[in-house]
Amino acid sequence: MSELDLIGDEDVEIETTLNGSTLKRRVKARQHLADFLRQEMELTGTHLGCEHGICGACTVLIDGRTARGCLTLAAQASGRTVDTIEGLSQSGKLAELQKEFIERNAAQCGFCSSGMLLTAYELVSEGKKLSRAEIREYMSGNMCRCTGYHAIIDAVEAVLTRVAGGKR
């Protein structure tokens, strides 16, 4: 047994602020944050579409910024704040975006929607005037197979226009 076998642990104590509440848990080192949220915390609104960081269905906020839940270990979230679709929805922070999405049918199967909304939330929170092409580019890390994106871009543009006072 090498010295290395004495260092570190397969189970890790973490302390994180999740959707505004602090919690302490013991997690498996190998478990990524999205699985931790889904399996241990039973917050299943964050979805798994690929587990290789491409599709964006697992997007959460870490320290207020979007991140792929599948490309972050639960252990790495210790000492950080994590916000999920459930928390952001409950707090009303997504209300305007959700309203626009619903009115325009900017979601069909809904599997990409959690990630899509969180990325849109980051976009409108930055409050910068963006052109429609720039909005498309910003949202290009979130894959949707159902809507063809047009209605999603319309919805984000509508909220951004109100927030940023116009369009570029």
Add this chain to the structure above:
Amino acid sequence: MKARNFRYVRPASLQDAYRILADADAVPVAGGQSLLAGLNMRLSSPKLLVDIGGLKELTGQSVSGNVVRLGALTRHREVLGSALVRKHLPLLTQAVPYIGHIAIRNRGTLGGSLAYADPAAELPACAVALDATLVLGSASGEREVKAEDFFKGLFETDLKTGELIVAVKFPATPPGTSVGFAELSRRRGDFAIVGLAVVAAMQGDRIADARLVYLGCVERAKVARSVSAGLAGHAAPFADSSAFEETIRQDLSPDDMPGLRADTRIHMATVLTRRVLNTLSEKAAA
């Protein structure tokens, strides 16, 4: 897919990290954007993950004299938003938007990208184009390596077991130097089919001394010496690719990839070279 089992440790200090990483089965994780994708696909099986993401010694941005120092843990998003970088290292400001997508840039780090040494990645090419120096640290102290000497081969660097990139020192881009960066990829944020970072000292609209570094059709980030030398004295804009067509074939020898032959990649590199060089003249004039 779920990652295989491993142990995890978060060292309290940089010295602790060095000590732990002295074992070859220990692997550092910072942003994790490349590492975790590989772990989730079971492409690698480290025994121990060492989380260096909280080590303050690896953070920070500063300029001293004409050297800009960026800590290894500087996130891509921070590079993009940095006024210091915009002023002194405009090449990086141009290149970072090509890195993945917002969520990747929020987490991915400068040090992580350089250590991973993906030949299709933006930052290794920019580091070489800017003639940066990497500061490497270990239990036995720090050493400095020129970026071009750091990248040795396909995903292969000069990092020894137990070493971490601590920071990267970039010479500030002087006035009269033009920079350009562009990539051809199937979609925004994809790995580059071919990309090009250019740092060119100009004399009016003539190129005095150019450093061209390609990504995506090379094994490692290095200065394309023949192309770069062959451009000296030429004036942008370039009406055709005669000034670099041949030298590109000397400097680049990509492999065939599924659905993309080597000759197609050379062709695309040639097209991209002309396009990027033609943006230089616009800046030089301004």
Add this chain to the structure above:
Amino acid sequence: MTSSSTPVSAIGARIPRRELKRLLSGHGRYVDDIKLPHMLHAAFVRSPHAHAKIIAIDTTDARIAPGVAAVFTAVEINARCEPFVGVALHRPGHRSAPLPLLASDRAVWQGQPVAIVVAETRAEAEDAAELVAIEWEALPVIGNEQEAIAAGAPAIHAELGDNIAFDFSLNHGDSTRAFAEADVVIEEELRFARQMAMTLEARGLIADFNPGDETLTVIHAHQSPFQMQEIFSHQLKIPEHKVRVIAPDIGGGFGMKLNVYVDEIATVVASMILGRPVKLCVDRLESFLSDAQARDHHIKCRIALKKTGEILAMEVDDIAAIGAYGMPMRFNVAEGMMAITMAGAPYRFENYKARTRSVYVNKNLIGMYRGVGMPLACVVSELLTDFAAEKLGIDTVEFKRRNYWPKSALPCVTPGGQRLETVSFHECLEKLVQLMDYEGLRKEQRELRERGVYRGIGIATFCEQTAYGPPYYGPSGASISTQDGCTVRLEPSGMVRCITSLTDQGQGTLTGVAQIIAATLGVSIDDVSVVGGDSSISPYGGGAWASRGTAIGGEAALRAGNMLKKNILALASTVTQTAPEELDIVDGHVVNTQTGHNVASLADVGRIGYFRQDTLPKDFDVQLSVSASFVANDKVYYMANGVQASYVEVDCDTGFIKILGQWAVDDCGRVINPLLVDEQVRGGIVQGIGSVLFEECLYSEDANLLNGTLADYVLPMAYDVPDIFVGHVETPETSTQLGAKGIGEAGLIGAMGAVWVGVNDALKPLGAKVLHQPFTPERVLDALALAKR
């Protein structure tokens, strides 16, 4: 159509989906979100080889790995299930080897499941799967259709003698003579790469066999719970009334989740053996190797015309590489059959000869995917006619005007055997021309060409079989129901509960049903709840696939709604002593149409009907819960139609293609909800764009998949597609009350044609043609280089 004065009459209104409030707040319940008590997780060991003999399997180490409940191979699993033979009985000559659940003596495609590991967690199941040791002996690989049909090629399945699954020809008129007499002949050879449907939620199910009463409940991400109920019952010998299949929220179907999957059924068998629920959630890497794939065709086609532009004949020769087996139930010869029977359908001509061969290769099975063979038919017709128009010097729109079936010729049967009744080719075309400003774009195209900028306009017409009826699947022997049904129940408080056999994977079928019920009954849509997708609680039905959900299930809802309304009015009539003909339901109240007064609320009716029957005449029969089904006994399909346009720019230096604009005009009959219909069209269009520009499965010579991750299999993201404008023409289906036809696949069908033609239109001045989908930059550059030589 019963009149109702529900505000804005819910049918035809842009009503947002009620499900979205739930789905957009993280409260969807997809298969992987659901936990059952004592549940285990499955992971499969899959063949890494496209064709190899299994010499030995050693599961010793796997069985004792942490968390493992069991490891099963073909020995335990296959014994419990009849092998499938995926052939259509009404297609003489259609052959397939029997498809086993797990490979036993050899694997015939990379990804074929060989063993199933069942453990406490998915991670532990995967750990143990790595410990299953298999000794393989490589066998020669048939990797593509040319290898499959080459003289002397080994048959993948010796008992079949060769690799031909099905060889079908049709011949109408005398095309040979027509080609001999033609003034103009256009002949092309087209290739369509293998693709994935790529639903964002991969496949999954929870198999819950209850050993206490030997019932099986399966929570299944599947488009047709009734199909799967029948399969589980029949193949696994569980009496049908003891099988229940429930479709939860599903993250996309597109036809892919309609197929029959051996790994899913093997999971059910594992549950039966262990007497515990077992969950399978296929991960993305697996999905590339196991989801039914699509396309993979090689088509030779040609068209003969007079110099006036009149079409004399078409000929199509299709070969499809359909994988290693016939797809049970859903028959993977359908793409080829549809490609040749639908090619040229919008155009009036007499002489047509076509052949399709579906051949076996050592690859994953082809199955149903949006549009099936119709996008291929669209590409064939529209490319050939566009090239023909160019050769004849006729504008492509004018060419179509002259050659479409005129309304005066309807109903008619095309030379490919398609029945056209209520189609509207000309109307849709004229509307499209306006919508896109065709003349303006042609002018812009001309001007930019002079400056060396190459833009193209592609116009693509299609007609589309929707909502298949009993004559389609019935004779095939597949137990696929093309009916749907609906139970509608008045609740005591006056609310309305609806239980439909339809499923919803995001297209909005459940909202459509709610609209129909609300409009029929005269209530607010907010007072109607709809559940679907549970094989034990609704009338028997097909589910949502093949653009049929609203057309068929909506018609059933309409019937049930009318029946319930009659019964409500009968009760109200008795209670209020008013003739039922003088009563109607408006805004949830029974009104006397003579006086205009409310005479009872629906709550009154409910309260009396459920709790105060003592106040009713003793022989009054209260029936406030009714069920109705609908099927069109004699209808093979409805025929919808549409036309699309794509405005593209080709960067001739890099081969990159940008789509600048996309327009669609669709006639899907009566539009129940334009908001949902438009979004279905847009989503389909982007899948079509993905097909033409990006998507392909790349294989090694050994038929190993080279790009089986989402980083390497390229799909369109928001930046890669344009704004999409949708218009409508409504020519109602005349054989139903509702008049809806079907819209789910139209977007993809037309988009493939429009983008193929648009890109080739851009390259016309350079004499280059791109004929291999997807149009990667390299294929475009190669086409340009070829034209220069």
